Amino acid sequence: MINFDTLLEKVGAIGFCQILVCLLLSYDNIVGGFNSLITVFIAYEPDYRCRAPPLDNATVYPNLTESDILNLTTPYDKTSGTYDYCRKYGYNYTNCDGTLSCVNKSANQIQCDKGYWYDRSMFTETVVTQYNLVCQRSFLAPFSTSMFYVGMLIGSVLFGNVADRYGRKPTFIISAIFELCSMVGCTFSTSVEMYTVFRTLVAGFHYGTTIATFVYIMEIVGSKYRTLFGIIYQIAFTLGFMIVGGLAYNWRNWHKTMFMVTILSTPLVAIAVLIPESPRWLFAMEKDKKGMEVTKRMARLNKVILTDEDWDEAGEKKLLPGESAIKYSVLDLFKNRGIRFTTFNVMFNWFVNSFVYYGISLNAGSLAGDIFVNNTLNGVFELASYVALLLVMNRLGRRLLLSVMLVISGLGLLASVVVNEYAGDNHTLVTLGVVFAFIAKFGISGSFAIIYIYTTELYPTVVRSNGLGTGSVASRIGGITAPYVISLQTLYRWLPNVIFGVFALVAGALSLTFQETNGKPMMETIEQAEVFYKTGIVVDLNQILDKNSIRNDGDFRSETEGCDNLGFQQQKNVYPEINTVAQNLGSSSEC
Incomplete structure (x- = not known):
């Protein structure tokens, strides 16, 4: 298995290739900002009350304000100081013919039998107003929002494993295509059930793209620049939900807002197809030939030439007997x-x-x-x-x-x-x-x-x-x-x-x-990680196995060249050495 960190030192911890890939992959998080917080606008709950025709008909009662109508039709609780917007006085509204003699606040209170009136001064239509997600149906609004995060949960469980087993690129492509299709379905939803299902699918597939893209970015840059590129990725999310605010301000109908968001998300599929597989993942899975191709392409974009000596230095890592690419x-x-x-x-x-x-x-x-x-x-x-x-x-x-x-x-x-x-x-x-x-x-x-x-x-x-x-x-x-x-x-x-x-x-x-991980090289194997969790030091497992780097005083170098991709079946042989080193380091570790 070739050591990608050694190659990264030659290719450049940061260069034109990394900047280009980071900016392209960060577009995924702009889409994430679109979808995650768009409900602040498309599921906005405006002021509402029971419809009470003809009292709220401006033609019959042109001089009544909304405050007047509310007072004449809606029960008021003096204790809490609020109106009960889900009920109205049950007098005979058909007797209202332009005068207020029909009004009887002593009448029994009834539910909204004529539907609801909504304040549409801010949004002409939202999910709440179209599907009447108020009063007895009010639970459906937080439920649909929660289902979005259920979708993210499912995506987290599913695509984390898929990305590690089958690669970052296939995960990105499949997730991006289905995410876009789900956004189209959400845009043209005709019921709250249809809307909720498609929002859940959008979330699930989007998290597939998020895992693939963010991990990819972290894997191709040097440790010194992981903070910079990680923050750039998060800034993209912020830009996404700020852009959505502008779209919602310009298009006050939720269908139109979703349509514009869907259009702006379409480049994601093209990006997924164009980006090559993560070279670090390829080398970790012992797909060295493909990993070398991608690394050489990175070098060309960074205007660097990799020599035979560079490849020899990256070298073939020592493997334990019987070790292979483990899933x-x-x-x-x-x-x-x-x-x-x-x-x-x-x-x-x-x-x-x-x-x-x-x-x-x-x-x-x-x-x-x-x-x-x-x-x-x-x-x-x-x-x-x-x-x-x-x-x-x-x-x-x-x-x-x-x-x-x-x-x-x-x-x-x-x-x-x-x-x-x-x-x-x-x-x-x-x-x-x-x-x-x-x-x-x-x-x-x-x-x-x-x-x-x-x-x-x-x-x-x-x-x-x-x-x-x-x-x-x-x-x-x-x-x-x-x-x-x-x-x-x-x-x-x-x-x-x-x-x-x-x-x-x-x-x-x-x-x-x-x-603390600040400034430390990325770990490649679980065995390496176990030492780190004990000591706070990233060690070279080849050196541990050879017992050449363990000094008489119990100290050894913290490097990453030649980190083995060991499986759990080798732990019984490896862990005695790891534990010895970890114990020796424990007394001197600053962590």
Whole structure:
């Protein structure tokens, strides 16, 4: 098996090829931004009430305002200070002939027997207004949103394994084609059931493209530049949902907004076809001939010539007797203590990041102010978070910064709760509460970007997509849960943000138990990873097996040349050496 890290040093850790591929693959996350947060607009719930003809007919009652109609037709609860928009007074409306003598507020209250009136001043049609997802059908709105994240969960489980077994490129192509077809189906949906099914499919197939593209980017750049390229990928997501805000502002009918989003997503299929397979994956799977072809193409684009000496230096790695290209699965993430503990911690961190991120983002419509302005400000704060990460992430490392960002988000949410509870009609305090909410968005956006990058670095090549997929499974559970937690604000306005804030603080504390990966080469094998989880050092397994690098004082070099792609059947032979080295390093490790 050829060592791709050695070749990467020759080809260039960053060059024209990596920049071009990164920009092309990042378009996938623009599409992700389109689809993930488009429901803020297309599933917007406007003000509504029961239809009450002819009282709400402007021809018969031209002088009645909407406030007048609401007062004449809709029961008012003096205790809570709110109208019951799902009921109306049950007097005989057919007697209303231009006068108000027909009005009888003492009449029995009845459900909306004539349908609903919606305020269409912002959107002419949304999923909520077209399918009447209010009152008895109101549960279908958060259900359809949650099903989107169920789709992501399914995609995480399915495509993480597919990408590791069959390659990044086939996963990208298949997922992109079916994602686009599902978006077409969603655009022309004629029922809430049809809409929900296609949204679920969009999410599932999109996560196939996400796993393939993000892992690919992390595999072809040097460790020094993983932060830069990872953040660029996340910036694309932010640009996606900011663009959707502009589309929704221009096209106020949800079908037209979805149609424009679908049109803008079509280049994704062409990109999937044009991009070659990841050379790191090809070498890890011992497809050396194809891997060499792709690597030579990278070198040409970077204007570098690979010599025979370069290939000899990359060399054929030593393999244990009987070792061959082994197929790995998600089960390999739980077979050994180190990777198992890391996986559970990664899953919880992904769950919290998604839970809090979508809890804040999907609730943007409830913030004081204009929905389009708030969406833009959400994007601005995300971009500011990414800029901050670019400036400090390589200096502070992944672990500390992940923890800090989660704590900022948690404290921001709890502060917004306190301020909002005492704000009342005080405009200054209302604005301050919104500011704290945006600070929380700043923190959670940063931590979400970090955990993407961090996860790809915490796992070796042979299970990297599985690791990212497993984290994503937990993330989607967070996304599924978030809409229902948001709905708790109808009972206690402060409760959702308290829940989100507490989870963020707990995840921030647990983040400190990860090993630091900043500036370290990517691991290739599970055995290599097990040593890293114990010591925080990326070791050369060939040197361990040869016992040539173990010095008398128990120290040895941290390199990656010649990392073996070992399977679990070799663990009994290998792990005694690994454990010895790990124990020797344990006393001197800084991690």
